[in-house]
Amino acid sequence: MANPLNQISNLVSQAVSGPVGALTDAVHRPSSVGRHRPLYGLNVLDALRGKSLENSVKDKVTLITGASSGIGATTAIRIGAAGGEVVLVARGREKLEETAKLVEAAGGKAHVYPCDLSDMDAIPQMAQQVQADLGQIDILVNNAGRSIRRSLELSYDRFHDYERTMQLNYFAPVRLCLEVLPGMRERGFGHVVNVSSIGVQTRAPRFGAYVASKAALDMLCDTWQAETRDDGVRFSTVHMVLVRTPMISATTIYQKFPALTPDEAADVLADAIVHQPRRVSPAFGHAAAFADAISPQFMDMVRGAGFKMFPDSKAARGEGQPAPAEAPVADGSLTPAAKIFTEVTRGNHW
Numbered sequence: 001m002a003n004p005l006n007q008i009s010n011l012v013s014q015a016v017s018g019p020v021g022a023l024t025d026a027v028h029r030p031s032s033v034g035r036h037r038p039l040y041g042l043n044v045l046d047a048l049r050g051k052s053l054e055n056s057v058k059d060k061v062t063l064i065t066g067a068s069s070g071i072g073a074t075t076a077i078r079i080g081a082a083g084g085e086v087v088l089v090a091r092g093r094e095k096l097e098e099t100a101k102l103v104e105a106a107g108g109k110a111h112v113y114p115c116d117l118s119d120m121d122a123i124p125q126m127a128q129q130v131q132a133d134l135g136q137i138d139i140l141v142n143n144a145g146r147s148i149r150r151s152l153e154l155s156y157d158r159f160h161d162y163e164r165t166m167q168l169n170y171f172a173p174v175r176l177c178l179e180v181l182p183g184m185r186e187r188g189f190g191h192v193v194n195v196s197s198i199g200v201q202t203r204a205p206r207f208g209a210y211v212a213s214k215a216a217l218d219m220l221c222d223t224w225q226a227e228t229r230d231d232g233v234r235f236s237t238v239h240m241v242l243v244r245t246p247m248i249s250a251t252t253i254y255q256k257f258p259a260l261t262p263d264e265a266a267d268v269l270a271d272a273i274v275h276q277p278r279r280v281s282p283a284f285g286h287a288a289a290f291a292d293a294i295s296p297q298f299m300d301m302v303r304g305a306g307f308k309m310f311p312d313s314k315a316a317r318g319e320g321q322p323a324p325a326e327a328p329v330a331d332g333s334l335t336p337a338a339k340i341f342t343e344v345t346r347g348n349h350w
Contacts, residue, residue, distance in 0.1 A: 057084030066144030080108025241347025
């Protein structure tokens with residue numbers, strides 16, 4: 001019986017070497033994530049309709065969690081450059097104030113509200129204080145998150161990984177939403193942008209705790225959307241691809257993976273603020289979700305191939321423990337098959 005891993009590798013090689021490979025490369029380029037933007041006709045249409053980040057954030061207060069660095073900070077600066085007013089939330093005041101200076105230098109207005117989002121009592125206190133000080137929160141970007149990459153085998157005695165991940169990625173944004181949604185519904189306008197993950201669509205192995213926490217928020221907001229649509233409230237789920245931020249630095253093989261920069265990721269979020277889509281998903285995420293709906297068994301083989309190609313990181317195994325001898329990335333470099341696999345599944349985290 002043929003080895004499923006070899007079958008998938010052969011299919012991947014054929015796709016990359018042929019016309020399909022060229023198409024795959026085209027649709028996966030960062031500029032095609034979201035609506036920005038080789039589709040210049042859409043830019044013209046947006047201009048005619050008055051759709052721009054400037055108009056979308058004018059006279060509105062945008063609260064961004066995880067705003068001290070990475071995607072959150074870059075998005076805040078982007079909104080500031082559009083003349084917007086942002087509320088910056090994260091644990092550390094010092095880094096938030098650095099972001100605030102950059103927002104104001106770009107032309108925006110920034111407010112710093114330090115908050116430990118793993119503290120369920122601190123969240124309502126912060127949200128209530130923001131609304132008392134500024135009057136309202138019009139746009140909420142739930143960006144803060146925790147990612148854990150660890151296989152099931154290494155997780156048997158680490159239930160706390162699942163608790164901590166759910167706490168920050170699910171319960172924290174839920175608690176925050178429950179504070180801001182009443183005001184949004186009363187005023188007849190509100191927009192919640194949730195930074196989810198392509199992993200929800202691909203069910204990436206080793207990311208069980210992370211994917212489950214993101215999927216929980218996705219599903220919850222789908223149910224809330226039906227209840228709040230007539231109130232002028234919109235929810236946008238952004239299935240973000242791999243982004244080169246400090247959060248992925250512990251997994252050294254990601255240095256070899258295709259990934260967005262924080263600037264490109266901020267473009268995706270800015271585009272979501274402007275167009276208020278229900279979903280923003282990369283091409284491979286759509287393909288994986290469709291394939292999974294048609295044949296979960298096939299996607300099990302694809303996921304199994306990725307699982308075998310890329311081992312647990314040193315951080316996951318415990319510093320000093322050697323990688324498995326058969327691992328194709330044991331020396332920090334990717335084998336040709338692994339390189340092909342990451343290109344075809346571009347943006348996914350394995």
